[in-house]
Amino acid sequence: MIVMDVAALQAFLARDFAQVAADFVVERAEADGLTLRLRVQERHLRPGGTVSGPAMFALADVAMYLAILSRIGPVALAVTTNCSMDFMRKPQARVDMRAEARLLKLGRSLAVGDVMLFSDGMAEPVARASLTYAIPPAR
Amino acid sequence: MIVMDVAALQAFLARDFAQVAADFVVERAEADGLTLRLRVQERHLRPGGTVSGPAMFALADVAMYLAILSRIGPVALAVTTNCSMDFMRKPQARVDMRAEARLLKLGRSLAVGDVMLFSDGMAEPVARASLTYAIPPAR
Amino acid sequence: MIVMDVAALQAFLARDFAQVAADFVVERAEADGLTLRLRVQERHLRPGGTVSGPAMFALADVAMYLAILSRIGPVALAVTTNCSMDFMRKPQARVDMRAEARLLKLGRSLAVGDVMLFSDGMAEPVARASLTYAIPPAR
Amino acid sequence: MIVMDVAALQAFLARDFAQVAADFVVERAEADGLTLRLRVQERHLRPGGTVSGPAMFALADVAMYLAILSRIGPVALAVTTNCSMDFMRKPQARVDMRAEARLLKLGRSLAVGDVMLFSDGMAEPVARASLTYAIPPAR
Numbered sequence: 001m002i003v004m005d006v007a008a009l010q011a012f013l014a015r016d017f018a019q020v021a022a023d024f025v026v027e028r029a030e031a032d033g034l035t036l037r038l039r040v041q042e043r044h045l046r047p048g049g050t051v052s053g054p055a056m057f058a059l060a061d062v063a064m065y066l067a068i069l070s071r072i073g074p075v076a077l078a079v080t081t082n083c084s085m086d087f088m089r090k091p092q093a094r095v096d097m098r099a100e101a102r103l104l105k106l107g108r109s110l111a112v113g114d115v116m117l118f119s120d121g122m123a124e125p126v127a128r129a130s131l132t133y134a135i136p137p138a139r
Numbered sequence: 140m141i142v143m144d145v146a147a148l149q150a151f152l153a154r155d156f157a158q159v160a161a162d163f164v165v166e167r168a169e170a171d172g173l174t175l176r177l178r179v180q181e182r183h184l185r186p187g188g189t190v191s192g193p194a195m196f197a198l199a200d201v202a203m204y205l206a207i208l209s210r211i212g213p214v215a216l217a218v219t220t221n222c223s224m225d226f227m228r229k230p231q232a233r234v235d236m237r238a239e240a241r242l243l244k245l246g247r248s249l250a251v252g253d254v255m256l257f258s259d260g261m262a263e264p265v266a267r268a269s270l271t272y273a274i275p276p277a278r
Numbered sequence: 279m280i281v282m283d284v285a286a287l288q289a290f291l292a293r294d295f296a297q298v299a300a301d302f303v304v305e306r307a308e309a310d311g312l313t314l315r316l317r318v319q320e321r322h323l324r325p326g327g328t329v330s331g332p333a334m335f336a337l338a339d340v341a342m343y344l345a346i347l348s349r350i351g352p353v354a355l356a357v358t359t360n361c362s363m364d365f366m367r368k369p370q371a372r373v374d375m376r377a378e379a380r381l382l383k384l385g386r387s388l389a390v391g392d393v394m395l396f397s398d399g400m401a402e403p404v405a406r407a408s409l410t411y412a413i414p415p416a417r
Numbered sequence: 418m419i420v421m422d423v424a425a426l427q428a429f430l431a432r433d434f435a436q437v438a439a440d441f442v443v444e445r446a447e448a449d450g451l452t453l454r455l456r457v458q459e460r461h462l463r464p465g466g467t468v469s470g471p472a473m474f475a476l477a478d479v480a481m482y483l484a485i486l487s488r489i490g491p492v493a494l495a496v497t498t499n500c501s502m503d504f505m506r507k508p509q510a511r512v513d514m515r516a517e518a519r520l521l522k523l524g525r526s527l528a529v530g531d532v533m534l535f536s537d538g539m540a541e542p543v544a545r546a547s548l549t550y551a552i553p554p555a556r
Contacts, residue, residue: 082501408547
């Protein structure tokens with residue numbers, strides 16, 4: 001069951017993360033996972049035109065954050081406590097990237113999930129990430 | 140394409156890892172992944188009867204190792220260089236565990252994959268792992 | 279400030295982890311870190327005589343667990359939630375290993391630390407690990 | 418032994434990473450480690466004024482990259498293959514951050530190290546990271 005859909009998540013981003021909201025498009029938000037697109041801009045690129053590591057980290061992190069919020073609503077102040085990423089292939093130059101996030105555990109105080117990152121036009125994943133979020137107790 | 144099937148992998152374990160071969164049963168070996176069962180014994184348990192962290196680490200590590208060998212054959216001396224695990228739920232007491240491993244990258248010198256660990260009778264994963272193996276250059 | 283010293287930690291191991299207590303010797307427990315020795319036995323070895331990955335995982339995990347208990351006492355039922363390990367060098371054959379653990383954060387609900395693993399007679403580390411433990415709320 | 422000192426590394430950044438070079442100041446480059454400062458700008462901040470996760474990832478990644486180059490020179494095209502980070506404390510608002518990187522292994526094809534991240538004015542680390550870089554064979 002999700003409590004925030006694509007439109008609600010996109011509106012949340014625009015309101016609370018105005019600085020980066022324009023970079024991200026929520027494409028899918030369902031009980032089994034969330035798809036987030038990074039609209040690649042010049043500032044996301046490394047020399048050579050490939051997407052930088054920090055931009056991929058941001059994509060994975062935001063995707064998991066929204067996957068959690070889609071299930072528990074916009075109230076929670078969840079924070080990333082751990083992120084482990086494997087960078088496996090060079091992304092395509094100057095094309096968008098897509099994150100496929102899924103929650104593996106949504107506990108009272110910790111949420112764990114993994115994210116696969118794809119470059120438009122490549123079948124095989126560019127990177128994978130696993131993330132843990134701490135969820136503060138409800139007040 | 141796999142070059143070692145279930146029988147070949149099980150025979151490899153018996154020959155090269157005699158100490159632990161009896162603990163593991165290769166249940167499936169296909170291009171898209173491998174399933175390995177840990178036949179839980181007393182020595183795998185923590186007080187309380189749940190499977191220990193090191194036993195789960197071993198299960199994930201052997202599953203990924205066999206997934207690599209199923210694709211490149213028994214020659215290679217692949218070694219684990221990184222393993223990141225999230226322990227999400229307490230396994231069931233005194234029941235077998237199952238690893239579902241998939242290769243995400245099989246490069247010339249590095250292989251990367253992830254593994255989901257399940258306790259018999261539980262639908263949700265007990266743990267997840269991502270592993271990197273270094274593959275030595277062919278001689 | 280530590281609340282359990284070397285003798286108290288060793289006694290705790292003997293009482294609560296009787297199965298593995300004989301493998302481990304607490305050599306140092308101070309506010310800034312803990313040293314734990316693995317008395318390498320036949321069952322810790324891989325073919326070729328080097329210490330296995332699961333045995334190194336166990337060494338790192340127990341070292342961090344004891345480092346936490348040295349600070350908060352034997353009551354807590356702390357559980358590992360994440361472990362990320364890098365295996366960097368082949369350990370020496372048939373010699374003991376030593377873990378140097380340090381706590382980087384001891385919060386109310388999460389503890390984070392890192393561990394360096396050494397093989398007797400080698401100056402450079404064999405492996406490193408970072409671990410997170412969840413600490414259940416006091417009752 | 419280092420083959421690139423502070424001035425050489427800073428010049429390398431300015432030439433090859435012009436986009437981000439102004440963000441980073443190499444403060445120390447020695448055989449046992451490297452110190453890199455992130456000159457925190459508005460674009461590195463999250464709502465509330467704290468440094469964002471991607472900015473901390475970038476700081477850790479660049480620090481390890483420069484630590485490797487300080488030892489092998491500017492030729493190599495090293496790429497990050499794994500990064501595991503623990504975020505432990507909220508950084509101070511609107512102050513610089515500092516990375517302390519050390520190489521734990523510098524092999525022919527893989528380099529491994531860890532990085533501790535500090536916020537100016539805080540004694541305890543904000544985050545820690547371990548990173549693996551693949552070093553391409555010399556041509």
